[in-house]
Amino acid sequence: xxxxxxxxxxxxxxxxxxxxxxxxxxxxxxxxxxxxxxxxxxxxxxxxxxxxxxxxxxxxxxxxxxxxxxxxxxxxxxxxxxxxxxxxxxxxxxxxxxxxxxxxxxxxxxxxxxxxxxxxxxxxxxxxxxxxxxxxxxxxxxxxxxxxxxxxxxxxxxxxxxxxxxxxxxxxxxxxxxxxxxxxxxxxxxxxxxxxxxxxxxxxxxxxxxxxxxxxxxxxxxxxxxxxxxxxxxxxxxxxxxxxxxxxxxxxxxxxxxxxxxxxxxxxxxxxxxxxxxxxxxxxxxxxxxxxxxxxxxxxxxxxxxxxxxxxxxxxxxxxxxxxxxxxxxxxxxxxxxxxxxxxxxxxxxxxxxxxxxxxxxxxxxxxxxxxxxxxxxxxxxxxxxxxxxxxxxxxxxxxxxxxxxxxxxxxxxxxxxxxxxxxxxxxxxxxxxxxxxxxxxxxxxxxxxxxxxxxxxxxxxxxxxxxxxxxxxxxxxxxxxxxxxxxxxxxxxxxxxxxxxxxxxxxxxxxxxxxxxxxxxxxxxxxxxxxxxxxxxxxxxxxxxxxxxxxxxxxxxxxxxxxxxxxxxxxxxxxxxxxxxxxxxxxxxxxxxxxxxxxxxxxxxxxxxxxxxxxxxxxxxxxxxxxxxxxxxxxxxxxxxxxxxxxxxxxxxxxxxxxxxxxxxxxxxxxxxxxxxxxxxxxxxxxxxxxxxxxxxxxxxxxxxxxxxxxxxxxxxxxxxxxxxxxxxxxxxxxxxxxxxxxxx
Numbered sequence: 001x002x003x004x005x006x007x008x009x010x011x012x013x014x015x016x017x018x019x020x021x022x023x024x025x026x027x028x029x030x031x032x033x034x035x036x037x038x039x040x041x042x043x044x045x046x047x048x049x050x051x052x053x054x055x056x057x058x059x060x061x062x063x064x065x066x067x068x069x070x071x072x073x074x075x076x077x078x079x080x081x082x083x084x085x086x087x088x089x090x091x092x093x094x095x096x097x098x099x100x101x102x103x104x105x106x107x108x109x110x111x112x113x114x115x116x117x118x119x120x121x122x123x124x125x126x127x128x129x130x131x132x133x134x135x136x137x138x139x140x141x142x143x144x145x146x147x148x149x150x151x152x153x154x155x156x157x158x159x160x161x162x163x164x165x166x167x168x169x170x171x172x173x174x175x176x177x178x179x180x181x182x183x184x185x186x187x188x189x190x191x192x193x194x195x196x197x198x199x200x201x202x203x204x205x206x207x208x209x210x211x212x213x214x215x216x217x218x219x220x221x222x223x224x225x226x227x228x229x230x231x232x233x234x235x236x237x238x239x240x241x242x243x244x245x246x247x248x249x250x251x252x253x254x255x256x257x258x259x260x261x262x263x264x265x266x267x268x269x270x271x272x273x274x275x276x277x278x279x280x281x282x283x284x285x286x287x288x289x290x291x292x293x294x295x296x297x298x299x300x301x302x303x304x305x306x307x308x309x310x311x312x313x314x315x316x317x318x319x320x321x322x323x324x325x326x327x328x329x330x331x332x333x334x335x336x337x338x339x340x341x342x343x344x345x346x347x348x349x350x351x352x353x354x355x356x357x358x359x360x361x362x363x364x365x366x367x368x369x370x371x372x373x374x375x376x377x378x379x380x381x382x383x384x385x386x387x388x389x390x391x392x393x394x395x396x397x398x399x400x401x402x403x404x405x406x407x408x409x410x411x412x413x414x415x416x417x418x419x420x421x422x423x424x425x426x427x428x429x430x431x432x433x434x435x436x437x438x439x440x441x442x443x444x445x446x447x448x449x450x451x452x453x454x455x456x457x458x459x460x461x462x463x464x465x466x467x468x469x470x471x472x473x474x475x476x477x478x479x480x481x482x483x484x485x486x487x488x489x490x491x492x493x494x495x496x497x498x499x500x501x502x503x504x505x506x507x508x509x510x511x512x513x514x515x516x517x518x519x520x521x522x523x524x525x526x527x528x529x530x531x532x533x534x535x536x537x538x539x540x541x542x543x544x545x546x547x548x549x550x551x552x553x554x555x556x557x558x559x560x561x562x563x564x565x566x567x568x569x570x571x572x573x574x575x576x577x578x579x580x581x582x583x584x585x586x587x588x589x590x591x592x593x594x595x596x597x598x599x600x601x602x603x604x605x606x607x608x609x610x611x612x613x614x615x616x617x618x619x620x621x622x623x624x625x626x627x628x629x630x631x632x633x634x635x636x637x638x639x640x641x642x643x644x645x646x647x648x649x650x651x652x653x654x655x656x657x658x659x660x661x662x663x664x665x666x667x668x669x670x671x672x673x674x675x676x677x678x679x680x681x682x683x684x685x686x687x688x689x690x691x692x693x694x695x696x697x698x699x700x701x702x703x704x705x706x707x708x709x710x711x712x713x714x715x716x717x718x719x720x721x722x723x724x725x726x727x728x729x730x731x732x733x734x735x736x737x738x739x740x741x742x743x744x745x746x
Contacts, residue, residue, distance in 0.1 A: 137268025
């Protein structure tokens with residue numbers, strides 16, 4: 001998929017991404033275009049893949065025919081337009097190891113882009129590192145999310161889960177699995193918040209003030225508006241390391257797996273640092289003995305043990321063997337580690353982005369509190385969540401499951417979410433304002449008039465950050481919450497803790513702004529995250545629905561936790577982002593399992609990625625297009641597609657895991673077949689009826705031939721020519737192997 005120029009402005013933009021979702025797009029997008037073009041709806045694409053973003057940032061290193069436009073930057077403008085209509089698929093939020101792998105692949109393909117240098121030695125390297133810094137972590141979502149989130153399970157998905165409940169592990173009250181979090185001196189405990197007054201509007205700055213009163217500006221020109229909520233907080237390095245030492249010892253004494261759950265992708269500055277402390281405390285003996293060698297070799301423990309083991313290869317064999325043996329001895333002395341891949345020996349501490357809290361803990365809870373240990377067996381686990389800001393939701397869920405047993409997907413209620421995420425709200429917009437304290441002193445936020453707004457004392461190595469939540473985004477969040485409460489007449493809970501500084505500022509705004517909306521007859525409450533979790537779980541257990549209205553991080557956590565319990569995956573959720581200027585952003589699924597899916601395609605010719613999230617997003621996108629333009633054909637397409645999705649689920653034509661069964665490509669065929677049938681039999685638009693009648697008949701007549709052609713590619717290796725930037729022709733060949741289907745669809 002190439003990006004379209006602005007000369008032919010698309011009606012709907014479908015993003016080009018990475019891994020399994022992108023492979024699936026090569027099969028699905030031609031089908032979408034074949035069905036929308038008769039309705040005069042033009043589907044364009046924009047490249048937000050990791051490889052595409054790297055190339056877009058380094059044009060001066062490329063030949064003229066290699067230069068790629070900066071589609072993400074263009075999309076940042078598009079989402080502010082009232083006519084925006086974007087379907088956004090899951091993309092890679094790159095860790096440093098992923099970034100380096102992508103750079104290496106691109107260089108091998110003939111793109112002479114520079115290496116990423118972690119420790120720059122000159123100005124040029126500083127600039128290169130800074131440029132790559134714009135690509136690391138969750139660099140896409142905060143840019144595109146110019147609105148708040150409305151995320152829920154589509155009715156067809158929920159009904160299917162009830163009729164075909166997914167497997168759930170068994171919970172017992174004696175389970176030793178538990179959450180461990182800091183009791184103080186973390187981001188939660190040290191948070192200070194303030195709502196900006198007229199007097200402080202303008203360009204603020206962040207200053208470090210040393211013990212000798214020397215000042216250094218860490219960041220300038222931070223725009224503050226009236227009513228914005230700002231926070232300043234820090235996590236003590238000493239308190240963190242002391243806490244980790246205790247938890248590691250306890251895990252050993254309790255005979256449970258040791259695990260740490262962070263979000264090193266979205267929290268791309270703070271969480272890799274925290275992860276590095278976990279690694280260095282767990283392997284303290286190794287660091288104490290070989291720290292000098294690590295420094296000389298360029299090993300950064302923030303990147304995990306995977307990088308350490310990789311860089312050991314450059315050492316003399318005797319030194320390499322000595323360190324490897326010391327690592328093995330240390331692993332034997334310490335508690336058993338939670339494993340990412342037991343068969344391959346990949347641990348929780350190998351790569352910072354391998355264990356992502358919003359995916360890892362729901363999976364553990366669904367599995368009855370069990371995780372894989374190094375012996376290849378399931379075991380109880382100590383779940384370390386260093387910062388206590390949101391640990392209570394997982395702690396309370398685990399306690400609830402110990403008390404009541406596992407949930408029954410056939411009976412449980414649903415938890416839609418209204419999430420505050422517009423304009424880089426809260427922690428997920430904090431990475432440009434996150435710093436490690438260089439020395440003892442204080443870090444302060446100073447407004448344009450020179451007044452100190454917030455200040456925190458720090459010691460060397462403490463992690464300090466500033467968050468900004470815009471007043472306009474907060475007001476829009478309230479409005480969306482009331483709209484969803486009105487539309488569903490469902491109890492609606494604001495997850496806000498009066499004892500947390502930031503939440504206390506938001507609660508003031510709830511009390512001020514909510515009365516301006518029509519809330520007659522609505523059940524709207526405010527509860528702390530712990531109380532809201534218990535309240536919601538109790539209702540969920542008895543089959544009742546509850547709307548959660550949350551900040552940005554909890555939006556992320558809850559829209560994985562509850563869907564994974566409800567429908568088995570968060571990839572099947574409908575995520576609508578009503579953009580603040582009138583457009584629509586429609587997010588699809590979740591990409592956490594995407595690497596495993598790519599691996600299976602390459603090794604076995606079978607892609608089990610389920611595009612249900614994309615199907616549902618397209619329904620919402622078409623509905624939005626119809627509302628905005630008055631194109632009634634879009635309404636018919638949306639209605640018939642929705643019915644086709646229902647049939648797809650009823651007929652069990654979603655991808656399955658095993659080679660030889662239906663995969664992503666076969667599922668796409670059946671979607672096209674059912675969609676064409678629905679269009680042929682509908683009576684709302686005669687033109688579409690006549691157009692799709694012969695297509696429907698051809699798909700029906702050739703079903704066995706098409707499925708045979710699709711199945712023939714399974715069971716053998718596939719060479720797609722790359723992982724982060726595979727050649728388009730290779731993917732198309734792999735994902736569109738049925739000449740019969742292609743001839744009918746085009």
